[in-house]
Amino acid sequence: MTTDQLPALNRSAALERMGGDEEIYQEVWEVFSDDVPTQLEELKRLLQANERQTAERIAHSLKSAAGNVGAEQMSRTAAELEKRMSSAPNEDLNGLFDSLKQKFEEVLRLGTC
């Protein structure tokens, strides 16, 4: 399945992993929506500085953070960024970063409406 075929926000699957507890989902969502912008900024800075090893770790972190709330497209894009970090040219990584940021913004829109 391609990234775009995945749901942008699969809230019900995430909720199921949390035993159906809405309160847990809400708390995790709040941490996710507060913390991810900082991580994205850091990731951008690291990519600009070509500090790929640390950037790979941040992408890895974003992959699982997104996975927790059911942000499946975002999680997949972060995974791709992590996987390609050591070998891809800068322009590809920058493109993936832009896509990751867009997917996060979409998830925020979906999650707060």
Added chain:
Amino acid sequence: MKILIVEDDETNRKLLERFLSPFGEIRHAHCGQSALERFKEAHQADSPFDLICLDIMMPELDGHTVLKAIRSYETEFGKEGAKVIMTTSLDDSSNVLGAFKSGCEAYVVKPIDRQTLIHEMQKLGLVAGEPALAERR
């Protein structure tokens, strides 16, 4: 039960804390170095952790290194082993096999499913069953 959550990502930390807080007292470590410090301090205070949930990919000391250091400390000082559950999104065989070889008891892949985690804790004899919904709040 005394539980140490070793996790550098805030969202994952919150999730694990919410899943595990009904089962005991939670402490956090945000990196491998801090995990080892908390682990040793707990032993020195004669109040060791019963369960350690350990991420693998972390800055400086990774989870594999932390796990080896934990087992080495327990052997050296003749301490009873803490139960260690790896909580990670690394699902390749070399990470899984490496972690079991270094002495973890269980390996749970992210995104973590609450029921899977509790089931692993039950298999390790850490919990008899699931707390009632009301007790989880």
